[in-house]
Amino acid sequence: xxxxxxxxxxxxxxxxxxxxxxxxxxxxxxxxxxxxxxxxxxxxxxxxxxxxxxxxxxxxxxxxxxxxxxxxxxxxxxxxxxxxxxxxxxxxxxxxxxxxxxxxxxxxxxxxxxxxxxxxxxxxxxxxxxxxxxxxxxxxxxxxxxxxxxxxxxxxxxxxxxxxxxxxxxxxxxxxxxxxxxxxxxxxxxxxxxxxxxxxxxxxxxxxxxxxxxxxxxxxxxxxxxxxxxxxxxxxxxxxxxxxxxxxxxxxxxxxxxxxxxxxxxxxxxxxxxxxxxxxxxxxxx
DNA sequence: ATACAGGCTCGCC
DNA sequence: GGCGAGCCTGTA
Numbered sequence: 001x002x003x004x005x006x007x008x009x010x011x012x013x014x015x016x017x018x019x020x021x022x023x024x025x026x027x028x029x030x031x032x033x034x035x036x037x038x039x040x041x042x043x044x045x046x047x048x049x050x051x052x053x054x055x056x057x058x059x060x061x062x063x064x065x066x067x068x069x070x071x072x073x074x075x076x077x078x079x080x081x082x083x084x085x086x087x088x089x090x091x092x093x094x095x096x097x098x099x100x101x102x103x104x105x106x107x108x109x110x111x112x113x114x115x116x117x118x119x120x121x122x123x124x125x126x127x128x129x130x131x132x133x134x135x136x137x138x139x140x141x142x143x144x145x146x147x148x149x150x151x152x153x154x155x156x157x158x159x160x161x162x163x164x165x166x167x168x169x170x171x172x173x174x175x176x177x178x179x180x181x182x183x184x185x186x187x188x189x190x191x192x193x194x195x196x197x198x199x200x201x202x203x204x205x206x207x208x209x210x211x212x213x214x215x216x217x218x219x220x221x222x223x224x225x226x227x228x229x230x231x232x233x234x235x236x237x238x239x240x241x242x243x244x245x246x247x248x249x250x251x252x253x254x255x256x257x258x259x260x261x262x263x264x265x266x267x268x269x270x271x272x273x274x275x276x277x278x279x280x281x282x283x284x285x286x
Numbered sequence: 287a288t289a290c291a292g293g294c295t296c297g298c299c
Numbered sequence: 300g301g302c303g304a305g306c307c308t309g310t311a
Contacts, residue, residue, distance in 0.1 A: 170306075
């Protein structure tokens with residue numbers, strides 16, 4: 001989208017720092033597009049324009065409460081930083097990622113997106129997500145332009161595998177379809193799962209086709225707001241091995257999970273996101 | 287070009 | 300419970 005937003009906006013306050021651009025680029029969410037001096041995207045079925053100038057964040061008026069919730073502006077960032085373990089890697093990550101927030105995504109959209117994410121780079125996840133939206137998503141007006149909402153589970157549940165493969169999903173297609181059908185039929189109610197504690201929620205999510213521990217942790221963190229959830233992907237695994245297990249030969253996945261849960265504490269998900277984002281975009285690879 | 291990506295599942299030990 | 304192999308597809 002090349003045309004800037006010209007409608008009315010509302011200024012939002014945040015509890016501590018907020019960096020809109022860094023948050024949107026940190027690999028939690030994949031569909032926001034640069035638009036004018038800000039970004040355009042959808043939150044559920046609502047089109048949103050958001051723009052940040054200095055410390056001032058403004059969003060399209062009718063989306064204000066929704067955006068405030070989505071961007072988790074209530075998270076106590078100062079308190080979260082204070083809870084992190086003190087070591088060189090964390091210190092560097094906080095400096096680099098200052099103001100990134102763990103967003104609260106709509107549950108189905110978050111679950112579906114991370115089912116499609118396995119063995120994929122960010123660019124390709126965004127591409128699959130766009131293809132799904134364009135093919136199956138409902139149009140969403142934003143000023144003069146039209147965006148597309150993430151397709152409902154009902155719609156994806158009805159799609160056949162070939163249609164999904166045409167969106168680039170590959171072997172993920174049957175998993176996404178099957179999970180969509182479970183959600184659409186009501187056999188699995190994602191909202192009801194909110195009442196479960198972390199371990200029970202993880203187990204429930206892992207029963208869905210295409211969802212293992214890593215994807216479950218992403219959905220817990222980015223959808224359910226479980227800030228202790230600590231997804232371990234290849235980037236984080238590399239960091240844990242190099243920095244926190246530097247002298248160990250073999251470290252099993254179970255051992256690594258136990259370490260992360262104890263070491264990074266109640267806001268481990270934030271720590272993970274910061275380590276991850278810095279490793280991906282900041283620290284130079286060798 | 288061929289390896290490799292922000293994994294899940296299955297079969298085996 | 301741990302390990303290895305196969306699975307789709309785009310990118311570097």
